[in-house]
Amino acid sequence: MSEKQSPVTVKDVAEKAGVSTATVSRVLNGDLKVRPDTAEKVQKAVSLLGYRMNQVARSLKTRRTHTIGIIAPEFRNDFFMSIVTGIEDTLKQIDFSVILCSSRENLKEEENRLRLLKEKNVDGVIIIPGSNRGEHFQIMEETPIVLVDRLVEGFESDAVLSDNFQGSYEAVKYSLKRGARRIGFIGGDRTLTSAKERFDGYLKALEDFQREAESEIILFGDYHEDSGYHLMKTLMELESPPDHVFISNYFMHLGAARYLLQSEHKGLHILSFDDLPLASFFPYTSIIVAQPMEEIGRQAAELLIQRINGSKAKKMVLRLPTTMRILE
Amino acid sequence: MSEKQSPVTVKDVAEKAGVSTATVSRVLNGDLKVRPDTAEKVQKAVSLLGYRMNQVARSLKTRRTHTIGIIAPEFRNDFFMSIVTGIEDTLKQIDFSVILCSSRENLKEEENRLRLLKEKNVDGVIIIPGSNRGEHFQIMEETPIVLVDRLVEGFESDAVLSDNFQGSYEAVKYSLKRGARRIGFIGGDRTLTSAKERFDGYLKALEDFQREAESEIILFGDYHEDSGYHLMKTLMELESPPDHVFISNYFMHLGAARYLLQSEHKGLHILSFDDLPLASFFPYTSIIVAQPMEEIGRQAAELLIQRINGSKAKKMVLRLPTTMRILE
DNA sequence: CTGTTAGCGCTTTCAC
DNA sequence: GTGAAAGCGCTAACAG
Numbered sequence A, B: 001m002s003e004k005q006s007p008v009t010v011k012d013v014a015e016k017a018g019v020s021t022a023t024v025s026r027v028l029n030g031d032l033k034v035r036p037d038t039a040e041k042v043q044k045a046v047s048l049l050g051y052r053m054n055q056v057a058r059s060l061k062t063r064r065t066h067t068i069g070i071i072a073p074e075f076r077n078d079f080f081m082s083i084v085t086g087i088e089d090t091l092k093q094i095d096f097s098v099i100l101c102s103s104r105e106n107l108k109e110e111e112n113r114l115r116l117l118k119e120k121n122v123d124g125v126i127i128i129p130g131s132n133r134g135e136h137f138q139i140m141e142e143t144p145i146v147l148v149d150r151l152v153e154g155f156e157s158d159a160v161l162s163d164n165f166q167g168s169y170e171a172v173k174y175s176l177k178r179g180a181r182r183i184g185f186i187g188g189d190r191t192l193t194s195a196k197e198r199f200d201g202y203l204k205a206l207e208d209f210q211r212e213a214e215s216e217i218i219l220f221g222d223y224h225e226d227s228g229y230h231l232m233k234t235l236m237e238l239e240s241p242p243d244h245v246f247i248s249n250y251f252m253h254l255g256a257a258r259y260l261l262q263s264e265h266k267g268l269h270i271l272s273f274d275d276l277p278l279a280s281f282f283p284y285t286s287i288i289v290a291q292p293m294e295e296i297g298r299q300a301a302e303l304l305i306q307r308i309n310g311s312k313a314k315k316m317v318l319r320l321p322t323t324m325r326i327l328e
Numbered sequence C: 001c002t003g004t005t006a007g008c009g010c011t012t013t014c015a016c
Numbered sequence D: 001g002t003g004a005a006a007g008c009g010c011t012a013a014c015a016g
Helices: A010-017 A021-028 A036-049 A055-062 A078-092 A107-119 A135-140 A164-177 A193-208 A225-236 A250-260 A293-308 B010-017 B021-028 B036-049 B055-062 B078-092 B107-119 B135-140 B164-177 B193-208 B225-236 B250-260 B293-308
Strands: A067-072 A097-102 A124-127 A145-148 A158-162 A183-187 A218-220 A244-247 A269-273 A285-290 A317-320 A323-326 B067-072 B097-102 B124-127 B145-148 B158-162 B183-187 B218-220 B244-247 B269-273 B285-290 B317-320 B323-326
Touching: A010 A021, A010 A036, A021 A036, A055 B055, A067 A078, A067 A107, A067 A293, A078 A097, A078 A293, A078 B097, A097 A107, A097 B078, A107 A124, A107 A135, A124 A293, A145 A293, A158 A164, A158 A293, A164 A183, A164 A193, A164 A244, A164 A269, A164 A285, A164 A323, A183 A193, A183 A225, A218 A225, A225 A244, A225 A250, A244 A250, A250 A269, A293 A317, B010 B021, B010 B036, B021 B036, B067 B078, B067 B107, B067 B293, B078 B097, B078 B293, B097 B107, B107 B124, B107 B135, B124 B293, B145 B293, B158 B164, B158 B293, B164 B183, B164 B193, B164 B244, B164 B269, B164 B285, B164 B323, B183 B193, B183 B225, B218 B225, B225 B244, B225 B250, B244 B250, B250 B269, B293 B317
Parallel strands: A067 A097, A067 A124, A124 A145, A145 A158, A158 A317, A183 A218, A183 A244, A244 A269, A269 A285, B067 B097, B067 B124, B124 B145, B145 B158, B158 B317, B183 B218, B183 B244, B244 B269, B269 B285
Antiparallel strands: A097 B097, A285 A323, B285 B323
């Protein structure tokens, strides 16, 4: 077809169609007040020349890039990526694209990525915070931000996350009702809001049943696999281990499973957060609290788009309900 | 600080520093031929004003966006995301960012995303093809493309992938040497080059040991979990099931594991591709062929950058070696 | 070494 | 309904 590059511009189209660039632009942007036949002429020229708009030039003028940034602690993580899937799925429908950045759970890195996104003029940002700090989010100035999965201190923001408290509360309550004697707890880093909330739900359920919280069987780590492994080991090596264990997320569950696979643990029951592909196959798993991961992503995307479109409603935190999956 | 937005431009900086915008631009771009003290004046003005370059404007002028596109079949996939991790990791060091798109293993979708990337003027694209077709990659015209993990027909391209043939060949050979009687085969869609190559490696190993390929125990599916489940089931329900089974990728392995967990299969040995977090915990797993996933991503990124920087070397296909992990 | 100037490709008043 | 013209913020000749 074309011999060299494809530097077909509005100008070329305008000439071909015998109109001005202004008119071409109008047609391209679906401006109503263009006579149908002129519009047609333009369309014809467009396809004849194989014209494709240079979005960079457009962005410079309109100050909109139709691009948003996502910052996630890491990519090798089905939980985060399910959220990203929900986001991309929603955004592609309005022709937005997504710049994906990883923060490696590192504050400085998070800030660097934000700065980059700002320079690239993204229209908005969705962040899965890597910590409980959010002061540095301010560098985005007017650019809308939606937080996902976790809240932070030092930055008031729109956010969408699961109802963590309710999720763990119900699971623990259910087990207690079914006759659980002692429910151990394996928690994530309590500075993360989600970890704290899940713990609070656990405590509240115990309280409702007049059970003491036994500090010996309440352990905290960091949401990662190794942490789950070691805490479960600690728990099982106790003189009198609990008959139930609540595990606060998928990766700890995975680590715990790795430990449990090594020996018999008759009568043990695991309750755990996050319904990811393998969770239900891990040994002794009896209840899984499922978060609506893609839905979180979708809602975050929608909220962000509203902000981008100028919504001035006051900041909101959307809590999505979890569902309890019973396996036995 | 600033009262309104932050529309600080080169012009503002130039005024503040008492130089021309050209000089500011030079300083910003590290042009050597600027007198140190002028440079310093500019730097001072920059930080005083909190100036940050508008990359969109810059891109319009330079025709470089410092952004590449990645197209992957899906995001909820540790294998793909490990590759993406490798890519992002390499690219961040030279301040490139990444637009991530999912193709949902759908040709039309893949093409749409490419078109979008083209309009956004990405400097290059890395594609994990969703099929064995590549004609539509041509719409990227001069934009460099690197394929990853799989090759396609209809498009000659740079690519980086594992040595699939060698990987399965060695694993099967090793098992045979160790006394395996009959090795069943669970394969992916053979139109995908990686699936085909893994099968060929298997065949070659059999041949080297003068074993017949028994069609009854050679089954093909589609690289997904369900497929692995069903094919393993078929295999195990045979009158005389094989004592070894080679499984062509992680997700099929996962599905197979789900099936195997349901009953005893004394003396069974699984050889499988892809060393992902859980693979080694699946029942009966004795050999895992590990692909260097992040390394694939890193090399793909480097190759792409070379192309972006104008390398005219002829198209190359990089084959990275796999490693065999023996578990028993 | 530094400034002047002309755009990059698009949108958008403001006239007509 | 359509065109002329002025930039968006930056870089890159080209002079000096």
